[in-house]
Amino acid sequence: MATVKPFKATRYQCDNDKLSKVLCPPYDIISPEEKRALLASDPHNFVRLELPEGDDPYKTAKEVLKSWCESGVLAEDEKDGYYVYEEEFTVKGNTLKIKGFIAAVQLEEFSKGIVLPHEETLSKAKEDRLNMMKSTGSNLSLIYSMYSDDGSIKAIIDGISSAEPKHTAVTEDGIIHRLWISTDEELNEKLSRLFDDKKLYIADGHHRYETAINYRNYLREQGIAKPGDLADDVMMFLIDMENEGLVVFPTHRMVRNLESFDAEKILEALKDEFEIEAHACRKCLEKALGKACGDERIIGMYLGNNKFYSLKLKDAHATDSIKDHCDAYKALDVTALHYLILERHFAIDKANMANQKNLVYTRSFDEAVDSVDSGDFQCSFFVNSTKISQISDVALAGDKMPQKSTYFYPKLTTGLVMRKIIH
Numbered sequence: 077m078a079t080v081k082p083f084k085a086t087r088y089q090c091d092n093d094k095l096s097k098v099l100c101p102p103y104d105i106i107s108p109e110e111k112r113a114l115l116a117s118d119p120h121n122f123v124r125l126e127l128p129e130g131d132d133p134y135k136t137a138k139e140v141l142k143s144w145c146e147s148g149v150l151a152e153d154e155k156d157g158y159y160v161y162e163e164e165f166t167v168k169g170n171t172l173k174i175k176g177f178i179a180a181v182q183l184e185e186f187s188k189g190i191v192l193p194h195e196e197t198l199s200k201a202k203e204d205r206l207n208m209m210k211s212t213g214s215n216l217s218l219i220y221s222m223y224s225d226d227g228s229i230k231a232i233i234d235g236i237s238s239a240e241p242k243h244t245a246v247t248e249d250g251i252i253h254r255l256w257i258s259t260d261e262e263l264n265e266k267l268s269r270l271f272d273d274k275k276l277y278i279a280d281g282h283h284r285y286e287t288a289i290n291y292r293n294y295l296r297e298q299g300i301a302k303p304g305d306l307a308d309d310v311m312m313f314l315i316d317m318e319n320e321g322l323v324v325f326p327t328h329r330m331v332r333n334l335e336s337f338d339a340e341k342i343l344e345a346l347k348d349e350f351e352i353e354a355h356a357c358r359k360c361l362e363k364a365l366g367k368a369c370g371d372e373r374i375i376g377m378y379l380g381n382n383k384f385y386s387l388k389l390k391d392a393h394a395t396d397s398i399k400d401h402c403d404a405y406k407a408l409d410v411t412a413l414h415y416l417i418l419e420r421h422f423a424i425d426k427a428n429m430a431n432q433k434n435l436v437y438t439r440s441f442d443e444a445v446d447s448v449d450s451g452d453f454q455c456s457f458f459v460n461s462t463k464i465s466q467i468s469d470v471a472l473a474g475d476k477m478p479q480k481s482t483y484f485y486p487k488l489t490t491g492l493v494m495r496k497i498i499h
Contacts, residue, residue, distance in 0.1 A: 079182035122491030176315030213498030219281030376458030402473035
């Protein structure tokens with residue numbers, strides 16, 4: 077099954093205080109304001125590689141990487157290793173931790189059923205990351221994947237991380253990042269063998285994974301790489317899907333620019349398939365969503381002017397007739413929202429959603445409410461978090477969820493380790 081290998085990471089050569097200032101989030105969640113702050117925080121902040129500037133940003137990234145490696149800001153480790161990585165963070169007042177390890181994983185086509193996606197991707201993002209890989213010849217950021225474990229892998233990871241961490245960094249968001257390195261060949265070989273019967277489920281980084289396959293193919297076509305070279309693998313963070321610290325946030329939907337939008341007519345039309353209950357405030361709606369249990373599917377809706385509603389699907393089989401998708405896909409809250417409301421009543425089809433013509437996504441409940449109150453959007457819809465079991469069920473069936481069905485929190489930091497493919 078999955079082929080997992082230690083590798084030589086390229087890392088910052090600095091103390092923990094400096095490291096805390098040079099890490100950055102993944103490129104796709106960095107706002108312009110955050111980018112400015114990161115650039116100001118340190119001249120060697122990784123955002124200069126992850127989200128470079130200039131008329132030709134890809135050329136800029138190549139030049140920055142070359143300069144930092146030549147000057148010793150970055151250096152490649154001398155030995156192959158596994159990199160145990162832990163994040164400590166707070167959600168709703170509770171301190172949580174996730175801990176896994178970073179490895180080089182052999183690229184496999186999704187059709188083989190070894191590495192499994194769960195979500196649709198956008199072509200534009202893949203084109204950008206492919207250009208970045210062509211320019212830097214490196215895996216700059218991590219793909220986040222899950223596996224099932226009987227405790228054997230956990231025991232090894234816990235053993236490696238029983239010592240003092242090699243690095244501890246605290247980023248601006250208050251998240252603590254710890255890194256341990258295992259270069260013990262016998263131990264690492266044992267860890268690799270434990271994945272011989274494992275499937276990997278991509279939690280976050282679908283674009284980066286598909287891009288890595290495209291990059292491998294490009295290098296082979298150009299005669300730069302051949303089977304067995306470093307381009308056959310991609311850098312991944314691997315974590316047990318039973319890890320108690322795993323957090324998946326929901327992604328809400330905001331609707332705009334619909335012609336002839338009529339809130340009252342929408343409410344009337346939805347009565348056939350949903351039990352509709354009005355709520356006095358946003359907190360009341362959040363509580364109603366949180367009460368969903370078992371197979372219940374409850375969707376929140378806000379129409380402005382403090383008009384909050386919960387929509388409880390009357391018929392659990394209302395989405396059974398959807399073609400070309402598995403049962404796990406049909407049972408998702410977001411599936412009911414997309415098919416029974418957005419497509420049926422708003423005529424927002426998949427292409428519209430992908431282009432965000434009438435639909436915009438947000439993780440913030442408050443933003444989804446405030447955007448309607450401001451008049452920028454006509455209404456917002458709210459969903460509960462997708463369960464880890466639903467993610468694996470959809471992936472195992474060879475299916476993919478709609479875009480923005482999951483948001484794993486926290487995001488993995490970028491810059492802690494990177495992996496050179498072309499030296």
